[in-house]
Amino acid sequence: MNKSRRDFLKKAGMTLLGASGARFVILGIADAEHLPDSGGSGVRRRWAIAIDTEKCASQGDCTACIDACNAEHNIPRIDNPEEEIKWIWKERAKAVFPHQLGNDSPRTLRDREIPVLCNHCENPPCVRVCPTQATWKRDDGIVMMDQHRCIGCRYCIVGCPYGARSFNFRDPRRAIDKLRSDYPTRTRGVVEKCTLCAERLAIGAQPACVEACEATCGAMVFGDLANPDSAIGRLVRTTLTMRRKPELGTEPKVHYKL
Amino acid sequence: MLEKALDGGRGYWAWVCTLLALIGLGFVAYLHQFNNGLTVTGLSRDVPWGFYIAQFTFLVGVAASAVVLVLPYYLHDFKAFGKLVVLGEFLAISAVIMCMLFIFVDMGQPMRVVNVILFPTPHSLMFWDMTVLCGYLVLNVLISRVTFRAEIQELPPRPWIRPIIILSVPWAVSIHTVTAFLYSGLAARPFWESAVLAPRFLASAFSAGPAILIMLALLLARITAFDVGDKALHRLSTIMLYAMLANLFFVAMEFFTVFYSSIPEHTHHFRYLFSGLEGAHRLVPWMWFSLILGTGCAIGLLVPRLRHQRSSLAFLSAGIVLAIWIDKGLGMVVGGFVPSPLGAVTEYWPTLPEVGISTGIYAIGALILTGLYKIALSERAVI
Ligand code: SF4
Ligand code: SF4
Secondary structure, three states, rough: OOOOHHHHHHHHHHHHHHHHHHHHHOOOOOOHHHHOOOOOOOOOEEEEEEEEEEHHOOOOOOOOHHHHHHHHHHHHHOOOOOOOOEEEEEEEEEHHHHOOOOOOHHHHHHHHEEEEEEOOOOOOOHHHHOOOOOOEHHHHHEEOOOOOOOOOOHHHHHOOOOOOOOEOOOOHHOOOOOOOOOOOOOOOOOOOOOOHHHHOOOOOOOOHHHHHOOOOOOOOOEEEEEOOHHHHHHHHHHHOOEEHHHHHOOOEEEEOOO | OHHHOOOOOOHHHHHHHHHHHHHHHHHHHHHHHHHHOHHHHEEEOOOOOOOHHHHHHHHHHHHHHOOOHHHHHHOOOOOHOOHHHHHHOOOOOOOHHHHHHHHHHOOOOOOHHHHHHHOOOOOHHHHHHHHHHHHHHHHHHHHHHHHHHHHHHHHHHHHOOHHHHHHHHHHHHHHHHHHHHHHHHHOOOOOOOOOOHHHHHHHHHHHHHHHHHHHHHHHHHHHOOOOOOOOHHHHHHHHHHHHHHHHHHHHHHHHHHHHHOOOOHHHHHHHHHHHEEOOOOOOHHHHHHHHHHHHHHHHHHHHHHHHHHHHHHHHHHHHHHHHHHHHHHHHHHOOOEEEOOOOOOOOOOOOHHHHHHHHHHHHHHHHHHHHHHHHHHHHHOOO
């Protein structure tokens, strides 16, 4: 991934938001240098999310984070589970952590429905296998997608150990509940996944899921792991958190507190 | 030379028309897929690759297997393969073209396929697979053209072609090795994450490939005056037999390692294929049929009389092809996706459009092969 293309995409994103995403600008946090928990000069940022699953579970069937993401990114609603598009959704903890949770683990823990999303792996297999660099890792650790370059070979889906990617088996535009004009829609035949709301980070906002969660129970913490003084840096360094399938060496950046 | 493909009897044209009809049907099915997306296939979030990629994998093996003729003939001077070598190379050409078509129809955005060339990505195995396959096609077109020309003109082939022929030997091995690496390098899919996958791919290819060649040779002997001779057939059937034994040995290795170590992620996939998982067992009868058929045919081939008699040889070769086709063309790809990384069991079965498109591609391969064989046999004046 060369720099100029990244810069171009960043600018394109900014222009897009500058034109129509005025609501963030009004908040006065449009300066990209003042991102939440930025790691200071010279240190490469490592955006990450930590999820307190107990807090999350205390909200019952809450889907605030999922709804926010779906609305933010023009995610189509496809009822067929074989073809659905999802960037963030809930899974049973036992399926998410099959090694850590056994049949004798507390039932409340095993059956807990917890949010899952792309882990923005430090060492992402999806990026390694993609034959066109349509998926690539940015300097700040976000694993991005370029849906204009993707050829729809689905090798990245095959390579992702977390089932985090979705393929547009059909035209998604017909299945969007409420179209947002300030976020692109995708076309049939390409892959998509969570982008950690790169477009929001660019203007200093938090990812949509985290923002929505904050308004309910605050189970999600977002920030720069490279900065030990950030909220997430402190949390991960002082509490036992788990990541999915760490044995694969992908170095996921979504942390879970069970 | 090419005009020879256009001059044939009634049976020949009936065959060509049948193939053209199948290609037409496949094309209509593809238009349907093109207009509606891959939703017309049986693929899903959990099983993102299916019949197309499996056929691709099987056919890479068929293409690679030309080496079982090239190597003995050119490197060990095994004269009995003389008349057969070019037919093996033609089979490789038609198989590589089918491989490319299967990849093409599998794309979600087929019009962007050039992106693989515009943005070459050496860390992706798919990039290498494309590179070695294209190279292999060029090699086989060049070699078969030069050597066949020389044969017709009754001249020794140009000396510069020899190093290229020798290069084609490791190249053939490489195409199937890289294809195995597409799968075996993925931490996400324990079913394929096995160092024996590439050797197993090669072994099954070097069995199915000769089996197809034997069947083609026997067919040609029936419908034309061209006979490859018993010596060549015996050697081919021996290669097919030992490659199949090696393949079965590798399968046994997989079974032992997976079930003795008993790591759930590894056993789940084998259990899905051979006994079913959570009530899902669509592939179970197929896998057992393939295993029993393959083993049975290998045992049959061990009997010299059955191996040497043309009728039984044809039968056993067909059995070998079918067994390996089921194993690679159905079980191998789908088995890697069930269960999914989140433990979900989603079954897959190709839909009518998928089968139609695949049949169309096989018909294109058969048409190319027919044309090339027609030219070869006409030039040799045996039909
Ligand atoms: S979770 Fe999957 S899609 Fe996300 S970076 Fe890791 S491998 Fe890629
Ligand atoms: S589907 Fe698109 S993003 Fe995924 S590997 Fe293929 S080209 Fe890359």
